[in-house]
Amino acid sequence: MMEGYNPYSLAGKTILVTGASSGIGRATAIECSRLGATVVATGRDEARLSETMAALTGKGHVSILADLTKAEDVARLVSELPQIDGFVCNAGITRRRPVSYVKEEELREVFETNTFAAFTLTKAIMKAKKMNRGGSMVFLSSMAARQVTPGNAMYAASKAAVESFARSCAQEYASAQIRANAILAGMVETPLTIKGLLSAEALERDKQHYLLQRYGKPEEIAWTVIFLLSDASKWTTGSSVVIDGGGRVVRDK
Amino acid sequence: MEIKDFIEKFAGQFMDTELSEFTKDTVFHELDEYTSLIALMIISMIDEEYGVTVEPEDMAAAVTIEDLFNTVQRLKAEQ
Numbered sequence: 001m002m003e004g005y006n007p008y009s010l011a012g013k014t015i016l017v018t019g020a021s022s023g024i025g026r027a028t029a030i031e032c033s034r035l036g037a038t039v040v041a042t043g044r045d046e047a048r049l050s051e052t053m054a055a056l057t058g059k060g061h062v063s064i065l066a067d068l069t070k071a072e073d074v075a076r077l078v079s080e081l082p083q084i085d086g087f088v089c090n091a092g093i094t095r096r097r098p099v100s101y102v103k104e105e106e107l108r109e110v111f112e113t114n115t116f117a118a119f120t121l122t123k124a125i126m127k128a129k130k131m132n133r134g135g136s137m138v139f140l141s142s143m144a145a146r147q148v149t150p151g152n153a154m155y156a157a158s159k160a161a162v163e164s165f166a167r168s169c170a171q172e173y174a175s176a177q178i179r180a181n182a183i184l185a186g187m188v189e190t191p192l193t194i195k196g197l198l199s200a201e202a203l204e205r206d207k208q209h210y211l212l213q214r215y216g217k218p219e220e221i222a223w224t225v226i227f228l229l230s231d232a233s234k235w236t237t238g239s240s241v242v243i244d245g246g247g248r249v250v251r252d253k
Numbered sequence: 254m255e256i257k258d259f260i261e262k263f264a265g266q267f268m269d270t271e272l273s274e275f276t277k278d279t280v281f282h283e284l285d286e287y288t289s290l291i292a293l294m295i296i297s298m299i300d301e302e303y304g305v306t307v308e309p310e311d312m313a314a315a316v317t318i319e320d321l322f323n324t325v326q327r328l329k330a331e332q
Contacts, residue, residue, distance in 0.1 A: 031306035098290060151288035199309040202289075 007232040011036030014084045015229060018121065019067060019091030021048035021078030023190030024140060026055070026090050028225050033057045035226055040084065042066050042077055043091070068117035078124040085166040086136040086229040087125065089118045089162075094155040107154050114158035118165055126173065136171075138228045139166040140221075143244050145184060163240055170238035179237035181228045186244025188216040211246025254303065254329070261320045262302055266294040278317035295321075305329055 015032050019025035021043030029041045032057040041056075041063045043049040053063050062141055067074040068091055093113045097104040117137060125131055144152055145160035162182065169180035187206070207214050224243055227233050256277055264275040272287045281287055296307050305328035307321070314319040 096293060097297055098294045100294065101301060150288070151293040199313045201313065202309065 008227060008230045009036050010116075010226065010230055013086060013229065014038045014040065014082055016042065016084050016087035016125075017087055018042050018087070018117075019053050020063075021045045022052075023090075024185070024188060024218045024221045024225075025088070025090040026052045028090060028222040030055050030057075031170060031219055031222040031226055032088075032229070033061060035230075037229075038062075040064065040081060040230055042068075063103065068121055069112040074117075074124050077121075078130060080087045081125070081130050083126075083132055084125070084135065085132050086138065087121075087131070088138045088140070088207050088225055089121065090140045091117060092140065092142075092159075094152070096151040097154065098151050100151050102154060106242050110154045111158050111161075113154070114248070115161045115165070118162050122165075122169060131173075131178060134177045134234075135179075136229045136233070137166070137178065137182075138225050139163070139169075139180065139182045139227055140225075141166070141182040141184050141240065143184045143186045143242065146235065157177060166240070167238045175239065179233070179239070181226075181233070182227070182240045183221065183224055183243045184240055184244070185221050186242075186248065187209065188218055188221055190218055209248045210244070211248075214245065215244060216243065254326065256319065256322050259325070260318055261297060263318055263321070264297055266291055266298055270276070275318065277317060279318050280316055281318055281321075282316070299325055303329060305332065 001149065017025055017029045017032065017039060017175055020041035029039050029052050033039050039056055039061040041049060041052055041061065043065070044067050046065055049063050049065060053061060064077050064225045066077040068074055090112060094112060095110055097103065097106065099183050102222050122137065135236045141163035142159040143161050144156040163184065166180045166182035172243055173180065221243055228236065260275050260277065260329060264272055267286050270284055274284065292312050296312065299307050300307060303307065303325050305325060311324050315324055
């Protein structure tokens with residue numbers, strides 16, 4: 001073994017993680033800190049965000065409370081932000097409605113959080129030149145962008161937009177060697193996915209439809225996020241990485 | 254709220270099932286057309302028409318349409 005050799009290390013990198021107060025965002029912040037990154041964690045919930053901060057390894061991490069659907073919060077976040085080597089756009093919500101019952105205010109809410117915030121935050125960071133050359137953008141899209149489930153139209157469309165946006169960023173920032181990639185995760189056990197459409201019993205049955213017969217764990221997504229943030233993925237940009245336990249067979253009933 | 258009205262709105266979420274199939278005693282989980290999407294349609298209809306949120310567990314627990322009607326009444330009373 002070569003002592004100290006680790007292209008997957010985040011040592012010396014400063015990484016911004018949005019939606020860091022729970023789920024994949026929290027796991028990403030924690031795993032980034034374990035791999036040596038200095039983490040800037042942002043989220044809406046003060047109490048839960050400080051729980052994330054308490055779980056980080058190492059020193060120098062910062063938390064900034066912000067609601068990314070508010071322009072003034074995005075502006076403040078970016079002005080307080082140190083120079084970064086990467087960001088993870090993770091904040092997301094879902095509202096389950098069949099198309100016939102979609103409510104316009106819920107549609108706006110979903111797109112403002114999942115899609116518009118990705119645009120406005122990226123724009124603000126790049127205009128303020130807070131991203132270092134060679135940096136990495138990681139966008140949490142979803143398998144829902146490609147494989148829909150009943151009642152998931154709003155979430156699926158908002159995440160499909162995010163996957164596409166990652167490719168646009170890859171193209172526009174390539175000249176600065178800044179990379180942008182999307183992650184398409186299948187069902188992961190987080191507060192966002194567990195409540196909603198299915199009863200506890202139906203969730204157990206649903207898991208059996210996955211090749212690996214279980215849902216993902218937040219850290220299993222975080223490890224791919226880390227790969228995309230690290231120098232190990234230096235030649236990876238404009239890609240979408242599917243992590244879905246081998247995929248699921250769509251059945252009804 | 255009346256059960257007759259509720260049954261009508263319940264039936265309105267289905268496209269193929271004959272109207273005559275829907276009574277207060279219909280065991281709706283056994284209807285061929287009943288799927289997770291129809292369940293979600295019914296939950297959304299109840300939210301829109303009656304202003305209460307039925308959980309997936311409530312849908313699973315209700316056997317007949319009347320059971321679900323009673324759940325909605327209970328949720329309304331608890332508001």
